[in-house]
Amino acid sequence: MDLQDKVAVVTGGGRGIGRGITQRLLAAGARVLVAQRQPLDEVLGANPNVAWFNADLGEVEAPYAIARAVEERFGGADILVNNAGFMFEKSLDDMTEADWDRMMVVNMRAPVFLAKALLPQMRRRGGGSIVNIGSIEGIGSNPWHAAYCGSKAGVHGFTRALAVDLGRDGIRCNAIAPGWINSDLSNDYIEAQPDPVSARAGLLKLHPVGRTGEPDDVGAAVVFLASDDAAFITGQVIVVDGGRTAKLPLPF
Known part of the structure; x- marks a missing residue:
């Protein structure tokens, strides 16, 4: 799939699933701004088609700073991949309001308002594609994951809503719900x-x-959804889990 002359913003794009996404976008011809707190590794840092912007997505102003950075470096964005997020395991007894709020800020507020910050650029450039990384835990749940599951179900929900609202601007919005993806963690x-x-x-x-799964599996799905091959796909949650959620459990 051809993404030549396209510019992507990938939050958390320097490691784990995000790095697989970044690598696939680069291979398809895109230029990528990686927004995260950690500096890029030597390989990504040496690539002229990659830029790093130091961003803490827990800060209210971060989305607008990211938008300014991609405008200055690459002239604007055509693709947004809201990949960054985090998870903790806590029972409802142990979870505090501050725990809950932090989860929703990073996993839900930041993606929505980064989309808002990039809207003027995407409109000016003739449209765009937003890909949000949800989770199969937005569909089912593991123990002690109430906040994480709530946030990822929210990601799936606002994906559909943004697809409805932004279609008239030529901006598509889809989500990917990964299953178990191999990483250091x-x-x-x-x-x-x-x-x-x-x-x-x-x-x-x-x-x-x-x-x-491998990060590359998610990256391949992102590239497809960002490309013109997916021009008639919007408002969808694509499950990338090797069939895990399709399989009914048996006790033997």
């Missing part, structure tokens, strides 16, 4: 289990495709 989680070998084997059994 997910691998550490498996290794922390009492029996990591059995835990990994059990995890694989949940996936009809016989493997867990």
Whole structure:
């Protein structure tokens, strides 16, 4: 798919799923502004088609600063990938209002208002594509994930709403709901289990495709949704989970 002459903003695009997204966008010909607090690694930092902007998405002004940065560096954005987010595990008994608010600020408020900040650029450039990274936990839940699941269900909901509101501007908005994607954090989680070998084997059994996901799997879906090949797709939540949520659990 061809994204030549397109400019993308990817929040959290320097590591994990975000890095897979950035790499796929670059391979398709796009230029990418990565907005995150951590500096880029040497490979991305040396790429002339990549720029880094130091942003804390918990700050109210961050979306507008990101919009100014991509305007100055690349002349504006055609694609927005709201990838950055975080998760914690807490029971309702232990969760505070501050915990909840922080989750909603980063996982929901920042994506919505970054879309708002980039609207003038996308309109001027003839339209655009917004891809929000939701989660299968916006559909189901793991234990102690009330705040995270609430935030990701919200991402899926505002994706549909923005698609309805922005279609007249030629701006499409879709979401991707990843399942288990391999990363340092997910691998550490498996290794922390009492029996990591059995835990990994059990995890694989949940996936009809016989493997867990890679950041590149999500990146490929992002590139498709950002491209003209998806010109008639908007307001959708695309599940990328190796069939995990399609498989009914059995006790044997």
